[in-house]
Amino acid sequence: MTAYRFAVAVMPKExxxxxxxxxxxxxxxHLHVADVSGVRVGRRVELTVEAPDPLAARATVExxxxxxxxxxxxxxxxxxxxxxxGRP
Amino acid sequence: MTAYRFAVAVMPKExxxxxxxxxxxxxxxHLHVADVSGVRVGRRVELTVEAPDPLAARATVExxxxxxxxxxxxxxxxxxxxxxxGRP
Structure with a gap:
């Protein structure tokens, strides 16, 4: 079993x-910031999955x-x- | 002025x-999922900045x-x- 780390981005649909x-x-x-548009706020979930291979790990994440x-x-x-x- | 799109990941500090x-x-x-650990939940913000160049755009995002x-x-x-x- 190997540890794989993933990030899942969850955003509101278009x-x-x-x-x-x-x-x-x-x-x-109010903050005197102009020229900013299209702001979308979602979530980011990071997690570690122990799995025999990367495909199995990704299936769990999906x-x-x-x-x-x-x-x-x-x-x-x-x-x-x-x-x-722990690694860059 | 050019439009630059960014994502900002905001996560709880270690x-x-x-x-x-x-x-x-x-x-x-309860979902019968094992072998998952180190779950961290944060935010993801996507935005478009109009700026004369990428450095100026990034300064606004920072x-x-x-x-x-x-x-x-x-x-x-x-x-x-x-x-x-609109582009991949």
Whole structure:
């Protein structure tokens, strides 16, 4: 068994209202920040999976991304492989 | 002025308690998922900055990451340059 580390990005789907992103955009003029648009706020989940090989590890992450980390009706997720913990 | 798109990852600093990550870990046995550890839950913010060059765009993102998107006492952030919106 080898330890594999992943990051899952969970973002509101295109066309889905993103109240957090709108709130950030509306706060920017008060901070005298212009020229910023298209703000979308989602989640990032990092995790380590012990598995016999990278494919098995990724299968576990895909299951968690779709069933635990995201609401597939309104959110889309992508998986990124990271370096093992403690290594750059 | 050119449009630059970025993602900012905001994660709890090492050693800082992460209640969301703990909650996910504690839910996994009920889902019959083993061999998952080190779950950390943070935020991902995507945004577009109009700027004369990439350095100026990144400076804006760094300011927002430190002042708006994160609480620097308990969270660390990293910036990733993305492809412009609508392109892969």
């Amino acid at each position: 066309g889905i209202l993103d109240p957090q992103g709108r709130a950030v955009e509306q706060s920017l003029p 299951r968690l991304a779709g069933e635990v980390f995201s609401n597939p009706i309104i959110e889309a997720w992508t998986i990124e492989a990271l370096a093992p913990e | 050693g800082i308690l992460d209640p969301q990550g703990r909650a996910v870990e504690q839910s996994l046995p 300011r927002l990451a430190g002042e708006v998107f994160s609480n620097p006492i308990i969270e660390a952030w990293t910036i990733e340059a993305l492809a412009p919106e």
